[in-house]
Amino acid sequence: MTAQIIDGKAFAAGLGDRIAEKAATFTEKAGRAPGLAVVLVGSDPASEIYVRSKGRMARKLGMESFEHTLPEDTTQETLMDLVAQLNADETVDGILVQLPLPRHLDSLSVIEAIDPAKDVDGLHPLSAGYLTSGLPGLVSCTPLGCLMLLKDQLGSLSGLDAIVVGRSILVGKPMAQLLLAENCTVTMAHSRTADLPEKVGKADIVVAAVGQAEMIKGEWIKEGATVIDVGTSRVIRDGEKHLVGDVDFASAATRARAITPVPGGVGPMTIMTLMHNTLIAAYRRKGYDVPELGA
Numbered sequence: 637m638t639a640q641i642i643d644g645k646a647f648a649a650g651l652g653d654r655i656a657e658k659a660a661t662f663t664e665k666a667g668r669a670p671g672l673a674v675v676l677v678g679s680d681p682a683s684e685i686y687v688r689s690k691g692r693m694a695r696k697l698g699m700e701s702f703e704h705t706l707p708e709d710t711t712q713e714t715l716m717d718l719v720a721q722l723n724a725d726e727t728v729d730g731i732l733v734q735l736p737l738p739r740h741l742d743s744l745s746v747i748e749a750i751d752p753a754k755d756v757d758g759l760h761p762l763s764a765g766y767l768t769s770g771l772p773g774l775v776s777c778t779p780l781g782c783l784m785l786l787k788d789q790l791g792s793l794s795g796l797d798a799i800v801v802g803r804s805i806l807v808g809k810p811m812a813q814l815l816l817a818e819n820c821t822v823t824m825a826h827s828r829t830a831d832l833p834e835k836v837g838k839a840d841i842v843v844a845a846v847g848q849a850e851m852i853k854g855e856w857i858k859e860g861a862t863v864i865d866v867g868t869s870r871v872i873r874d875g876e877k878h879l880v881g882d883v884d885f886a887s888a889a890t891r892a893r894a895i896t897p898v899p900g901g902v903g904p905m906t907i908m909t910l911m912h913n914t915l916i917a918a919y920r921r922k923g924y925d926v927p928e929l930g931a
């Protein structure tokens with residue numbers, strides 16, 4: 637079997653068209669565009685690239701982008717003050733603080749300071765609680781994008797066995813909650829999981845969010861499974877830089893029914909679901925009926 641390659645870039649582009657249309661409707665009604673504030677502390681080159689592409693995409697879809705870059709030695713107090721200022725700013729609908737923060741800063745208290753109505757990253761404990769309770773809140777961008785791709789591939793996920801490898805607050809935990817809400821039977825695996833290959837081998841859906849280059853081998857994958865690869869690791873091979881996922885793509889593609897590539901799979905969806913969440917936050921904050929985005 638040769639797997640179908642799931643084109644996250646194309647799916648994200650389609651979603652972007654619908655978001656742009658609804659952003660224009662919002663702008664007409666509200667007299668201002670939906671606004672996204674992105675906060676970057678320090679100068680990690682990968683983070684700088686992501687933050688820039690988020691700002692560029694927001695503007696492309698007709699949203700306002702407020703980019704705040706703070707120096708590496710920013711104090712907790714300065715960062716908390718900025719979050720408070722963004723919370724109070726009526727023109728800001730979404731706030732994203734790029735992670736990881738420099739080590740001297742406490743990320744959890746920064747995240748907790750974000751107004752949950754503006755928590756477009758879905759990282760606030762209240763957002764996590766809404767998701768677990770099945771209440772409408774904002775869902776972490778990457779898992780939301782993965783779910784959209786899975787539903788597009790499979791239609792109903794009900795009754796399927798899913799495994800999520802990785803249990804971070806950003807990806808693994810919310811991913812498992814979303815799959816559970818879709819009536820999957822969910823296994824959550826992590827660094828202490830025993831017999832990971834065997835557990836992966838039982839799953840109809842594999843979501844890998846580990847951060848270890850190509851650790852999940854094709855032989856582990858059940859024939860006909862759908863594989864979503866969240867991981868992004870930079871490796872040097874034959875003297876050239878490559879971006880690879882957590883799944884050994886070549887071997888997994890011989891067994892899976894469908895698989896996301898890296899790059900071009902989950903990554904573009906993460907940026908587009910951030911735009912999706914910003915739009916939803918803008919509509920909710922204004923008390924407008926939230927539009928259907930077909931996702």
Ligand SMILES: NC(=O)C1=CN([C@@H]2O[C@H](COP(=O)(O)OP(=O)(O)OC[C@H]3O[C@@H](n4cnc5c(N)ncnc54)[C@H](OP(=O)(O)O)[C@@H]3O)[C@@H](O)[C@H]2O)C=CC1
Binds near residue numbers: 826828851867902903
């Ligand atoms: N494409 C995209 O849009 C995005 C990509 N990413 C990428 O996804 C990856 C994961 O990100 P994130 O969740 O933030 O990472 P974290 O480092 O926060 O979490 C990694 C998780 O993987 C688990 N883990 C580590 N090693 C193993 C192992 N050998 N076997 C099984 N589980 C293991 C850890 O277990 P334990 O809890 O026991 O330590 C942990 O739960 C990274 O490569 C990141 O760059 C992240 C966000 C968005």
Ligand SMILES: Nc1nc(=O)c2c([nH]1)NC[C@@H]1CN(c3ccc(C(=O)N[C@@H](CCC(=O)O)C(=O)O)cc3)C=[N+]21
Binds near residue numbers: 736879907
């Ligand atoms: N508060 C917070 N929220 C995040 O969502 C968040 C974060 N912090 N910190 C870091 C991770 C990582 N992340 C990615 C986003 C897009 C791509 C992406 O677009 N990747 C492209 C390739 C880009 C390239 O070539 O480097 C792709 O996969 O096709 C990847 C990774 C968001 N994260």
